[in-house]
Amino acid sequence: xxxxxxxxxxxxxxxxxxxxxxxxxxxxxxxxxxxxxxxxxxxxxxxxxxxxxxxxxxxxxxxxxxxxxxxxxxxxxxxxxxxxxxxxxxxxxxxxxxxxxxxxxxxxxx
Amino acid sequence: xxxxxxxxxxxxxxxxxxxxxxxxxxxxxxxxxxxxxxxxxxxxxxxxxxxxxxxxxxxxxxxxxxxxxxxxxxxxxxxxxxxxxxxxxxxxxxxxxxxxxxxxxxxxxx
Numbered sequence: 725x726x727x728x729x730x731x732x733x734x735x736x737x738x739x740x741x742x743x744x745x746x747x748x749x750x751x752x753x754x755x756x757x758x759x760x761x762x763x764x765x766x767x768x769x770x771x772x773x774x775x776x777x778x779x780x781x782x783x784x785x786x787x788x789x790x791x792x793x794x795x796x797x798x799x800x801x802x803x804x805x806x807x808x809x810x811x812x813x814x815x816x817x818x819x820x821x822x823x824x825x826x827x828x829x830x831x832x833x834x
Numbered sequence: 835x836x837x838x839x840x841x842x843x844x845x846x847x848x849x850x851x852x853x854x855x856x857x858x859x860x861x862x863x864x865x866x867x868x869x870x871x872x873x874x875x876x877x878x879x880x881x882x883x884x885x886x887x888x889x890x891x892x893x894x895x896x897x898x899x900x901x902x903x904x905x906x907x908x909x910x911x912x913x914x915x916x917x918x919x920x921x922x923x924x925x926x927x928x929x930x931x932x933x934x935x936x937x938x939x940x941x942x943x944x
Contacts, residue, residue, distance in 0.1 A: 757933060767924065767935040810876060812933075820865050820884075820930055821892070824876040 727751045728813050730825035737801045737832045745809055745828045749792040753813035756787045756794045757822065761808045770796070770809075801832045837861060838936035840925050846942045847915050855910040855939050857925030865928045866908040868892070868900060870921040871938075877924065883908055915943045 729748045737743055747756070758770040771778050773787040773794065782802075787794040794811055808829045812822040838859045847853050859866060867882040879892030881900035889900055897919060899911040912919055920943045925936040 755931070759935075765922070765938055767938075769932050769934060772932040812877075819890070820928065821879060821882065822867075822933065823893075824869075824878070826874065826876040 727815075727823050728753075728811060728825040730809075730811055730828050732828060733826070734829045735831070737798075737805075737830065739801060739803060739832060739834050741801055742797070742799050743801065743830075744798070745796040745811075745830075747794045747811035747813070747825055749794075749813050751792075751813060751823065752816045753787075753789060753792065753794075754816050755814040756785075757812045757814075758785055758794075758796050759810045759812065760805075761810065761827070763807055767810075798830075801830075803832050803834065806830055806832045838925055838927050838934050840923075840936040840939050842939060843937065844940045844942075846944065848944050849916060851912075851915045851943070853912040853915050853941065855912075855923055855925075855941070857908045857910075857936055858906050859908075859925075859927035859934075859936075860906060861927065861929075861934075862905065863927035863929045863934075864905070865930060865933075866902060867926040867928075867933065868898075868908065868910045869924045869926065870894065870919075871924060872921050880910065912941075915941075917943045919943050 771785040775789040777786040784797045808827040868880040869877040883902040926933045
C-alpha cells in the first residue's frame with residue numbers, strides 16, 4: 725500500500741547540483757532509515773533517524789514525526805550518488821519492522 | 835561494519851521445487867529479516883526473527899517458511915516454489931536500529 729510514499733519516483737541531476745528527496749508517511753512512524761541501492765544491487769544504510777536531523781558529508785536527512793515526513797538532501801551531486809534511494813519507516817508497536825517506500829531512482833550525469 | 839552473507843547468490847528451480855536460501859550474520863545481532871524485492875513494490879518483509887528459535891510473520895509470508903537455528907543463521911524455505919516467487923531476496927540483520935543487508939539472492943522459478 726501507500727503507507728510510505730516517496731517522491732519523486734525518478735530524478736536526473738547534473739554533477740555538482742543539489743536536490744531533495746521526500747518520504748511521506750500515513751502511519752505513525754517512530755524511526756526512519758534511508759538506504760541507497762547501487763546499480764549493482766547492493767543496499768547500503770545511509771541514515772537511521774529518530775525525530776530530528778543528521779548530516780554525513782554531502783548528505784543531510786531530517787525526520788519530522790509530527791508532520792509525518794522525512795527528507796534526504798544531496799549536496800554537490802557526484803556520479804557515484806546514482807542509484808535508487810529507499811526510505812523505510814518503523815511502525816509503532818516496537819516490532820522493529822520496517823515498511824519501505826518504492827524508491828527514488830537517481831541518475832547523476834556529467 | 836555488520837557482515838551479512840547470503841547463499842546461493844543465484845538459483846534456478848522449477849515450479850514445485852524445494853528451495854532453501856541461507857543467511858549468516860557475524861555481528862551478534864539479535865534481529866534478522868527476509869525481504870523480497872520486486873519492481874514496483876520496493877522491499878517487502880517476508881519473515882523476521884528476534885533470536886534463535888524465534889520466528890515472526892512479516893507482511894508477505896504466504897508460500898514461505900523460515901527458521902532461525904542460531905543467532906547467526908536464518909533460513910528461508912520455499913517448499914513448493916511457484917513462478918510468482920521469482921524475485922530478488924535480501925536478508926538483513928540489526929540490533930534493533932540500523933539494518934544491514936546482505937548482497938541478495940536472485941531466484942528464478944521456471
